[in-house]
Amino acid sequence: MEKILPFVGKPLVKVLLGQRRVGKSYVLRQLTDEIKSLYPDGNVIYVNKEWDEFRQIGSHEDLLTFVLENIKKDCPNFLMVDEVQEIKDFEKAVRHLLAKDICDIYLTGSNAVILSGELATFLSGRYVSVEIFGLDFGEFVRFHHLEATFESLELYVKFGGMPFLHHLGLNGNAPFEYLKNVYSTILLKDVVAREGIRNVFLLENLVSFLAENIGSLLSANSIHKFLKSQKINLSVPVVISYLHALTNAFVVYKVPRSDVGGLKIFEVGEKYYFEDLGLRNAIRGYNPARDLHKLLENLVFLHLKRKGYEVYVGKLGEKEIDFVAEKDGTKLYVQVTLTMVEENTRFREVGNLTQIQDNYPKYVITWNDPFDEGDWEGIHHLNILDFLIKMN
Numbered sequence: 257m258e259k260i261l262p263f264v265g266k267p268l269v270k271v272l273l274g275q276r277r278v279g280k281s282y283v284l285r286q287l288t289d290e291i292k293s294l295y296p297d298g299n300v301i302y303v304n305k306e307w308d309e310f311r312q313i314g315s316h317e318d319l320l321t322f323v324l325e326n327i328k329k330d331c332p333n334f335l336m337v338d339e340v341q342e343i344k345d346f347e348k349a350v351r352h353l354l355a356k357d358i359c360d361i362y363l364t365g366s367n368a369v370i371l372s373g374e375l376a377t378f379l380s381g382r383y384v385s386v387e388i389f390g391l392d393f394g395e396f397v398r399f400h401h402l403e404a405t406f407e408s409l410e411l412y413v414k415f416g417g418m419p420f421l422h423h424l425g426l427n428g429n430a431p432f433e434y435l436k437n438v439y440s441t442i443l444l445k446d447v448v449a450r451e452g453i454r455n456v457f458l459l460e461n462l463v464s465f466l467a468e469n470i471g472s473l474l475s476a477n478s479i480h481k482f483l484k485s486q487k488i489n490l491s492v493p494v495v496i497s498y499l500h501a502l503t504n505a506f507v508v509y510k511v512p513r514s515d516v517g518g519l520k521i522f523e524v525g526e527k528y529y530f531e532d533l534g535l536r537n538a539i540r541g542y543n544p545a546r547d548l549h550k551l552l553e554n555l556v557f558l559h560l561k562r563k564g565y566e567v568y569v570g571k572l573g574e575k576e577i578d579f580v581a582e583k584d585g586t587k588l589y590v591q592v593t594l595t596m597v598e599e600n601t602r603f604r605e606v607g608n609l610t611q612i613q614d615n616y617p618k619y620v621i622t623w624n625d626p627f628d629e630g631d632w633e634g635i636h637h638l639n640i641l642d643f644l645i646k647m648n
Contacts, residue, residue: 390532
């Protein structure tokens with residue numbers, strides 16, 4: 257809301273993007289309430305493509321006709337369209353409405369493709385996009401009336417940040433049954449149908465592979481070779497197209513490698529992290545004894561992303577820095593490991609960071625080491641709970 261409100265009433269299209277079911281519709285409703293308070297005489301035209309009463313709006317002509325029929329004269333008009341990607345060629349209607357200055361326009365979408373093609377070309381410099389995420393840990397404990405403890409954090413890592421889980425509770429099979437249904441909907445509506453994917457079986461195998469390999473350096477070629485070894489024939493170009501489709505639908509984020517000096521982005525070798533840990537666990541199963549180190553790394557990435565950082569995997573010669581996070585001309589360097597109790601682990605994690613020759617903050621994040629956090633050569637050691645709280 258803080259990011260969007262400064263643009264209310266300005267001749268810019270406001271676009272809210274994010275994975276399905278993370279709460280874009282509620283943010284849009286909150287925004288509608290704010291607009292009504294700011295413009296008591298304003299006219300809000302609301303279209304939600306998930307509601308049956310708007311089923312007849314299937315094309316840009318339908319949308320334009322509906323809007324023009326509901327415009328009121330002598331007052332400010334606001335158009336809210338939820339899940340706009342469900343309207344064919346919607347960008348043509350948006351282009352007309354913006355060019356004619358007919359109304360102030362707000363859109364939500366569950367696929368990043370809506371900001372490609374004609375819309376992005378025409379609106380270059382005339383739109384602002386805001387990414388909507390699922391609940392962060394602080395929001396999770398408030399929604400579920402919990403304290404910010406490691407017990408609560410374990411629940412968050414297990415079930416993720418889908419807001420609707422507030423209605424189901426965090427016990428029994430209901431949360432994962434809900435998450436499996438959400439995953440199926442995302443895959444079918446925002447990946448398969450949107451991207452024209454024919455082989456759902458191969459796509460599901462790819463998602464399962466990514467869920468198993470969180471935090472591993474991957475490439476389309478390495479994925480192709482592994483799947484082929486499992487008798488799953490997915491060519492390199494198809495792997496690339498499927499990965500694009502999954503990132504467009506915000507199922508996963510692709511994190512490229514960059515040298516620590518920031519002068520080069522490497523084209524081969526990247527990592528993939530899930531937007532929601534609960535969805536990942538619904539796909540692959542929740543097994544903390546096996547996967548906690550992967551989930552911890554995913555959790556740190558998500559928190560940096562939600563705080564507005566551009567995140568890269570750092571390359572320093574032959575060494576790797578888990579995350580190089582950049583925002584507003586500043587940087588953070590972050591290493592993630594379950595524990596630093598063992599001396600060789602401390603040497604490895606801290607040693608990589610000591611090789612970086614600048615004065616930006618450097619962190620090692622662990623789960624919950626049984627000794628006091630401290631600093632080594634200016635490198636900060638925090639457990640994950642303190643990191644999540646202090647980064648707020």
